[in-house]
Amino acid sequence: MAQRALIRWYAGLWMILGLVPQAMGVWDRPDDIKFTTLAVLAVLALTYPITGSSPGGPAARRYAYLGVLIAGTGAVSYLMDGAASLLIVTLPHFWIFAGSPRRAVVLSGAATAATVAGNIVQQAPDGKVLTGNVIATLIGYAAGSLFGLWMHRVVGQRDERARLLAADLEATQRQLAEAQRRQGAAEERERLAREIHDTLAQGFASIVVLAEAARNGIAADPERSAQQLVSIERTARENLAEARVLVASGAGAPAAPAGAAPAGAAPAGAAPASIAGALRRTLDRFTEDTGLTVTAELPEVDCDRTARIALLRCTQESLANVRKHAAASTVGVVLERHPHGIELEITDDGRGFPAAEARTAGEATGFGLDGMRRRLAELGGELTVTSSPGDGTRVLALIPPHPGSGER
Template sequence: MTQAIRQESDDSRLLAVIVHSAFYVLLAASLLRWLIKHSDTRSTPLIVVLSVLIAVLYAVSELRRSGRLVWFSLLVLTWSVLVVLAPSFAWCAVPLVYTGLRILSERVAVILVVVLTGLVVFSEVRIAGWLDPNLVLAPPAVAAVTTALFVGMRRQAERQSALIDDLVRTRRELAATERREGTLAERQRLAMEIHDTLAQGLSSQRMLLQAADLVWDSDPQLAHTHLRSAAAIAERDLTEARRFVHDLAPADLAAGGSLPAALTALADRESTDTWTVRCHIEGTPGPLPQRVEASLLRVAQGALANVREHAGATVTTITLTSLDDQIVLDIADDGVGFDPATNAASAEHRGHGLPAIRARVRQLGGTCTIESAPGDGTVLTAAIPLDTTGGDPCAR
């Protein structure tokens, strides 16, 4: 767009140079013709003075932006006097018509063209008389065509200018919208990362610290064990915080760790005396894109956080199943369960648990389903389609 505007400016500048050059060539030719044929007349000095004055006025009217209409009016008035005295200067009207159409309003410019054309016809008739209809009809016809073309081009240029302004404004609005969407997406990413890592770790630390406080006097060794576990969780959460701030892979997947190994380590960490977390791997997962592995691990972390906070389960099983066209993650617990139909609306507005899990799976083009009933536990299933050609499913 910028290149088109620059090209249009260059074309206008070139046209102006051609018109200005044509004016001075016509002025010089008219003066030379007068000197050759009428050098001995008494009005010759006046013709020369008026020609020089017109040349100066034309240059001033083009160079000065302040008072330009005044200078142009003096130029037209001087030319009118000159063409009455010397009809051969009538050809200078063509550049004057161009300048008038360029700097005046459309209505005033048309009136100026009519006046200048009338003076041209008058000067031609003075020289050749009324016997040549071409001298009477040709100037108005040429002036009409020229005016129509110029007015049409100016209107088209105005429409193009308005269109360019609309496009520029639309581009700015689109850029602002993209920035807002990017900001919201980054906020959502941070919210999900905080929920699946720091919030979960803080919840575990709170439980361990509460347990340590309960047995601090009766079993100091067990209390210290809880404290050491809380410190280990805090250290791991600090590593996770640094990694998601820099948008890196989870710590369990860093240094070439696989998704099955990360899920197994997660199950071992989450298991307590009252809550057993198991991990089963069915099939042999092939190489997965880093984003898929990271998202499935975060889904498992978020699901376990929900189970620990709401389900009251004693056993939770993580199952990773590799199929030909998809990879499926199941988290099943034996907790209190709930009715998905009656709790769907409230679940969407309660924290970042299930909404964050659904958002992660949806970003990968997958599906997330929840099967539960009061008293029968809950099964959360996240299925991610795989590109059998080895590509990233996120790019499809």
Template sequence: MPADVPVDQPPRGLSAGERGTGGDAWTRWFWLWDVYLGIGYVALVAMALGTDEPTPAAKAVVTALLSLMAAWYVVFGRRTIVSRRESPARGRIFIAGEVALLVAAVAIEPSAAFALFAVCPLVFMTLRLVEAVAVTVAINLLPLAAAIMEEDAGQVLAVVAPLVLLTAVFSPLLGAWIHRIVAQSAERGALIRELEASRGEVSRLSREAGVAAERARLAAEIHDTLAQGFTSLVTLVQAAESELDGDRDKARRHLRLAARTARENLGEARALVAGLMPSALGTGSLDEAIRRQVERLAEETPIQATYRVEGESAGLPTVTEVLLLRAVQEALTNVRKHSGASAVSICLRVDGSAAVLRVADDGTGFDITRPSDGFGLVGMRSRATQVGGSLSVHSGASGTTVEVEVPR
């Protein structure tokens, strides 16, 4: 396959950890929140059980309320937070349950207000930012309310009020940071899904482009080799048939040429199937291959063909040699079939910057502005363009000149 044909490579694909919302960074690292909340739950229960003032019954109730908060998160809240696809109402129900249990726990044991360090992040992970700020400001007043209920309210307020002010300021900042992380995670998940879709589309388009380019290449190869060979075969067989009742030696000569052409065509077919260079180049240089084309034309037709080379063609790249040989074959086929020429000259000029092939005949010419159903000139121009070259055609009453220029 030519180097310019896009090759369809299998997409690398995204791992399960990279794919979709369920595999973004938020979900992969959410277990850290579970660890944080688990540690907070254990610490709060230990604190509640370690105090001296509440009665054993009160300690049991506070422990039960904290356990219910943890269970409510595990059973109902975690899925709401992780999926981020549930309805806003589900998130509000979860937070309402957590806040209600927290208020009850703080009313029994003020030290339960330390649960705010766990509840506030959950609020921001669940609700919209405006709602979350309002809820956190409200629940951060719980320690202040519990202090007012104490017997020595003035002394307690002196200690609690600064802490309440600090948490009231800190909680919105923490919440905004959490919201930013969640938003970025969602955006990255959407980008990953879009990347997967784009990668699949690029793979499909690359495959289609590769198939189209390979079809065009095969069409040009078949036209430049097999089709031209079959044209020669038809011409030689017809010439032999016309000589059967007259000059049998001439008929045999035409048949021998037809047999040689058929063998060469078979070699071209095998080379085409194998994806190799033209068989004419496989047995010699470009100069020799062009001379054989000229000799065949002189043997098969009365057209006088000449060939000369200026410069050294041995150092040309293989792709350039193939292009120039195909151009010669196509130009001589057009001379044979359409020109009605009596003479044709071929000149290959090679210098340090370019290789120029010029094929000129003295035929009747044709109108180059008229659309043509043939593939020859189109294929020649396409081949030249692929390697950065150009094709020019000049035709008139005095003949036709085809010139192909290819950079070295």
């Protein structure tokens, strides 16, 4: 677009500075010379929009236009005893429409020769050959050719730089797309690993513990063992449902993150409708499977779907750690809403562990506390673990408010 606008501006200047002065200069000449010259100038003016207005047009039309220019400048030079100014103003036409520097030099040279020839033929009766007009024509042609070659080189270098920049940009875009693809794949693998840990792995761990208890107590307390077998069956069914959800999610099917865990908080693959209800079901299953005493303060708290899943997963992971490591007798769970967000506190009276170990527990366990921290961090929240040997453990999850986000 910029090139087209520049060519249009030049065409206007060519007519104003090239054709109009010639028409004014011939006005006081004899009628035959005046009208013939005006006719030639009119042909030049009309030929441009008809055949030469597009540098990218058909070659035959462009070369026909340049041929008219060559003949026209020679005719005007003959009629007006020279046309150096018209030739000099006309030279850019050859560089615009010739298609290559070599053709531009040759064709503009032909126009120069026609102009010089017209002037020489007109001045031949007087014996004048090397007139001022001829000298100006030759100097104008030489200067125009040098300037055109220099501009062609400058434009070529600019185009080459633009081509290299475009190639670099394309390569950078490909690298960025590949990096984003790898990052997306890594994030998806991490998400699936975290979901597997929080659902299937915890479920299988629960099945192992219940199976061992049922096997050891089947003779002494068959009723309790039967109850544990029921829990094993239920947990296995829930794990199967969770596995189907994860497979659908990994295959690209639109599946919601699982809202239920092996502890039975909610239907597999669905977000719990009520976080308080989901936590109660989780705690009931935990009490049923472990026999530990659980105290809970679980008021109804309004939060979006993602926050409900995060709080549920934090509870499941904390209870799994209590079962595996704490040797506790009592567990307390408190859910509260504050102006600064939703807090979930889980405490136990177990053996505890050093505070330094609490700070690095996520790195040691891979997907345990570290997975909880990542879930909360995605929501702008944080996880605090406080513990010391013999004093139990306190896990505090905080999710800041997100007005208007998520579904209810």
